[in-house]
Amino acid sequence: MLMYIIIAIIAYLLGSISFSVIISKKMAGFDVRQKGSGNAGTTNVLRSVGKKAAIITLILDVLKGVVAILVAYIAGKIVKDIDKSLLIQITGISVIIGHTFPIFFNFKGGKGIATSLGVLLMTNWNIGLICLVFALVLMVLTRIVSLGSIAAAILFPVLIIFMPSNAYLVEGNYIIYSIILAVLVIYNHRANVKRLLNGTENKLDFKKIK
Numbered sequence: 001m002l003m004y005i006i007i008a009i010i011a012y013l014l015g016s017i018s019f020s021v022i023i024s025k026k027m028a029g030f031d032v033r034q035k036g037s038g039n040a041g042t043t044n045v046l047r048s049v050g051k052k053a054a055i056i057t058l059i060l061d062v063l064k065g066v067v068a069i070l071v072a073y074i075a076g077k078i079v080k081d082i083d084k085s086l087l088i089q090i091t092g093i094s095v096i097i098g099h100t101f102p103i104f105f106n107f108k109g110g111k112g113i114a115t116s117l118g119v120l121l122m123t124n125w126n127i128g129l130i131c132l133v134f135a136l137v138l139m140v141l142t143r144i145v146s147l148g149s150i151a152a153a154i155l156f157p158v159l160i161i162f163m164p165s166n167a168y169l170v171e172g173n174y175i176i177y178s179i180i181l182a183v184l185v186i187y188n189h190r191a192n193v194k195r196l197l198n199g200t201e202n203k204l205d206f207k208k209i210k
Contacts, residue, residue, distance in 0.1 A: 003079050007087060008094040011068040015098020015115060018105045019060040020045050027053045033108060037202070040102075041110035043145045046204075058114050061099065065118020068095035073122075073169055085172025092119040092177065096184055111188035113149045116181060120156065123174065126167040127159045143203040146192035153185035 020040045024032035028049045033040050035048035042061065046054035072091035076084035096116055102109040120128035135152035139145050157178035168174070186193070195201040 003075060003082055004087060004090055007072050007075050008090050010071060011091040011094035012098035013103070014064055014068050014071075015095035015100075016102035016104045016109070017064065018099075018102045018109050019064075020057045020110060021105055023053050023057050023060075024049050039110055040105070040108065042114055043204075061110070061114035062118040062121075064099065065092070065095055065115040065120075066122050067118075068092070069119055069122035069169065076170065083172075084170040085174070088123065088170055089172070089174065089177040092123060093180055093184070095119065096181065100184070100188055111149070112185060116153070116185060119181070122169055124160075124165055124167050124169070126165050127156065127163065130159060131156055139204075143205075144196070144201050145204060146189050146201060147196060150186055150189050150193065150196075153182040157182050 018040050020032050020042065024030060024035075024045060030048075032045050032048050036044045037047075038044070042054050042058045045057045068091050069088055072088045073084070076082055076087050096112040096119065098109075099112045099115040100109045101107040117128065117132060120131060122128075131152040134155055135148035137148075138151055139148035142148070157175065160174050160178040192201060
């Protein structure tokens, strides 16, 4: 039990490193949460700071998920008599919660999409890639980032249920885990869902992006 708690705390603290805030302050001199949508995520960095900052933010946020799962995987190898699958699932959820509610940045973070992608790719790279491509296609076709993100989050548990795969980092039952991750993402996008239903959701204008 102690190891689950320790790894969960490590994952949460790792997720709490809000790279969007750090990068926006470093590159533009302001906290990205004070601009645009007020969200500490890649899309707001893209709109408020520019492409270079957004790309760096995206990569680092994805890596948070990757590193957190790697830490859990290594710990599972070292510690005997531990449920490795459960450890990875707890870690994935914890790092996303950290990204959303970062203790180092007044618990006001991002929506967890990039970090979730890192977690998905490490948990099951096949399904992770399918969700990524699906999200990107929707984003390109509609120019609505939130729609692609929400749709990919819903697709994740569907694929877990209906697509047999041997691409798991550690074998286990990931159905409940995938549903929890999907619910987290949708909850974080609740304001976007309202705007989507009202037809008022913001669209990316690639021509105006710096």
